[in-house]
Amino acid sequence: MSRVASVAGEPDRAAGSTGVATAAAPGLREVARRPGLIRWRERNLMIGGVLILAIVLVAVFAPAIAPRGAQETDYTARLESPNRDHPLGTDNLGRDILSRILHGTRIDLRVGAISVILPFLIGTLLGSLAGYYGGWIDTAIMRLVDVVQAFPFLILIIAIVAVLGPGLSNMYIAVALVAWVTYARLLRGEILVAKHREYVEAARAMGARDARVIGRHILPNVISSALVFAMADVILYIVLAASLSYLGLGARPPEPEWGAMITEGRTFLATAWWISAFPGLAIVLTGIAFSIFGDGLADALRPNRR
């Protein structure tokens, strides 16, 4: 999703992330008039944070809290609709959907986290270089950004995974090759502005080397919007991984990856909707958690919030 927002132009990036509260940034006057508003924004950050924490805990303790194993089959209980024994029903092999979803949390969260790290690092590095040094370095990097952004995000990812071969690890490579451009754009824009600030001049005047100026002085001041963006991207990559699994390019059944589970249920659509419906719901819930948190983060980090 952020892929779209990203091309829409940098300034409204951080603001235009994903949720309810950000959509219209209240003006200063309005905030002054409604003292409750600031607290409400922090509540967003807190609700999102608690939800994410809950999901992480589920992932960590999945084996303990799941009533059954992820691959535990029970041929006497095949295609059962949700009931007391199996709250979310069972699939064609008699596997408990709830247990599989809980175990799947481990896979999907890991996929979201791993996917976001590489593009974030590469984009931050190249964006910093482009913004700080300008000149031919900037031209070369930004040309590459333009070219990569000319491709529809999903289609380029699919094409790269297609030639590398299906699987989640090749998806990480593909995402790293494609998704860094948004971070590079963002960071470059921020650094172009920041490098003329007084604190940067001061650091340089004191004889700090370029790497130190960028790493210790500029980045800590400008990285926040990229972090907000990364938060929103986690869910983008979970959805991406699920979609690739659906197309046969990501995780393979019987892995309880949510997308793979939805795909497995496809064959039983007319009779056993719960096999596909509930794993999708897990993705949606995770997505909402990250969206709310991302919005809260965007509000909290916005400098003129007081």
Add this chain to the structure above:
Amino acid sequence: MIPVLIGITLIVFTLVQIIPGDPATTMLGVHARPESIEALNRELGLDKPLWRQYVYYVGNVATLDLGESLKFKVSVASLLRKRMEVSLLLIAYATVLIVAISLPLGVATALKKDSPFDQAVRALLMVTMVMPGFWVGILMLILFSIKLGLFPVSGYGEGAVAHLRHLFLPALTIALSLTPIQVRSLRGSILEAMESDYVKTARAKGLRERTVVLGHILRNALIPAVTLLGLSVGYLMGGTVIVENVFSLPGAGKLLVESIGARDYPVVQSTTLIFAVLVILVNLATDLVYSFLDPRVRLG
């Protein structure tokens, strides 16, 4: 634009270079006869130095020779022309639905800012935004096609009316994922326009509310919306790849995924290329529309 075009051909060309192992062997399978592998290598020009291969490739692309499909044994260009028609219709349909849904919602949420209605719509859109497209597609397929029998389960149909009926659920699926961003952006720019001096002036002149909203607020707020819509086209195309596979539509997105399964790399390569070229063309068109809508912008 030209450097970007050169760049995308370079990337698409590189795609085939990074196929692990010998491309011809990968395409034909390990049991292929050595002679046929060698023949394919020669046909694809893979026995020549890389830069010559690239020049050769660009020359072919420039003359619309996209090679031959290994699976279908016909020219990729003719294959794509047929499949692209479906995808383009789907993209256009989805765009119409996005506008039809997000325009009223954007206006209504902005005019009723912070009301329960506004908050409900925005909460709902937050949900539709994170729903995986293929999951939505599958659920709609169960509900509307299988259970209720309102729409066909798969295929594209014959004739314009049938196309529109067959493509409704797929287009809606794509539209649902893009509508949230549109509504949000539209709502934001309407709110911004409402604060502006020209709207205050319009009100001060005593114009009717309707005239102020439609003639002054909306007219200005639509400019960023059009831009965002144009820039979303890449995302739209990604959406078509997914829904064409969910709803078994004979479009380019389905062709892409089928070709991956069949290791039909010339088709994978060309489909990717065509989609990228389309994105560039749409972006160009968006710039033109933008300068038309906003007289302050003149293309230099």
